Amino acid sequence: MSFDNDKYSLDKDPYEWCLRQSKRLTAIDPQMNIQMRNHKLLTQLPGELEHALKCRCNQNCTLYDISNTLQDLRKRTNIGKFTPYKSGGFKEKQPFRVEFKDKPKGRVAEVEKKKNSCHNCGSTDHYVKNCPKAKKKVYAIEKVPEE
Template sequence: MENPYQPDDIKPDAMLMNKARSPSQYQDGDGMSYSEKEALKQLPEASNWPKFSGSGEYDHMELIDYIDGLFIDVPSIPDYWITARLNTAFKGHASIWYTEMKEIHGRRNWPWWKSQIIQKYSNGTWIWQKTMSFENDKYSVDKDPYEWCLRQSKRLKAIDPQMNIQMRNHKLLTQLPGELEHAVKCKCNQNCTLDDIANTLRDIRKRTNIGKFALYRSSSFKEKQPLRVEFKDKPREIVAEVEKKKNSCQNCGSTDHHANNCPKAKKKVYAIEKVPEEEYTTEDSESDSMGDAIREPSDDDQDPGE
């Protein structure tokens, strides 16, 4: 028997459309679901996003970390809501680059834009600069521990974005002096935070003398400077005289040659000075007569009896 309350022109499958929707499926006239509206409330305004100009040291990494954090905090956020707000985050040269890429490739999702930003601004030269800065920035007790840890951590993340906490802490501790590195390892585990390492360094600096001798030694022994004469404040005559002596022969004073090629110096080596007759005294004559007296006998002086 047919139901008299069911119109003949309505099929049973079409009646399923009259069921009440769940709150997550409910839509108003704007076409947005309930979950999308809740996600939109949690999404920060584009004016509060970090700006990326392309001239900062780490601003492109800050923008990437910020947007990745939005997807973690609000999992139901649509991707196009993020990419539609990128034009407000790019400034300066980065804005020109973003506009040109958008004209060439059209609409793209956030993972694609993320890879393009890394490829453009995290190039080999930039990574090499961060590597050199990390290796040259050794820790010493005169540096603020928290600022030093944060600065070095940013460089490590720039060198290897996939580096885990254990490897990051290991590389940070290698920049400490030997005894200070051992002291920090004894108090901090491998999974400690940057704040733990900074607090440990600050604690050791206040309570012990570990690492202070290295700072005293480096500041006490000054680097030897090469000896050189500065003529900035001296008269021109003195400067000319010194320069003339510097470029002249040390034997004869001539500027045509140097001492190693001086002809007068060679003559002095082979020259024998003649003693004047006035200096030939009677003592010299007496020594000559005594020398004749003790000379060896000749054949004529032999005994005739032999």
């Protein structure tokens, strides 16, 4: 039956889909009441979208109310946009990689370690705090005796 095969998806216009499905239901059973028609329409929606629409519309709402509410749900929420079951699950994004032409292959080139030296005397044997020579004092000015 064409009614059962035409499930709602996000690429379809909600108003046209609701109208088409309502006409099909009317053709099947012209004496169908509004509650039964609404129930059958809602069962054609995906699970989360069906639940959200049932919470927002009552059983006696019109076809216009259903299509407008469906349109609002489609615009304002992410309900129904992700279908992990059809595509086999969510796929993780691959990390962004840039290949450089000058990049060395294999192990990363080791960085040459900087040799620390004493800034006071310039020797590489010790650090400033352990320097055996006296510190250079910038402010050490000899006093000249005044005559």
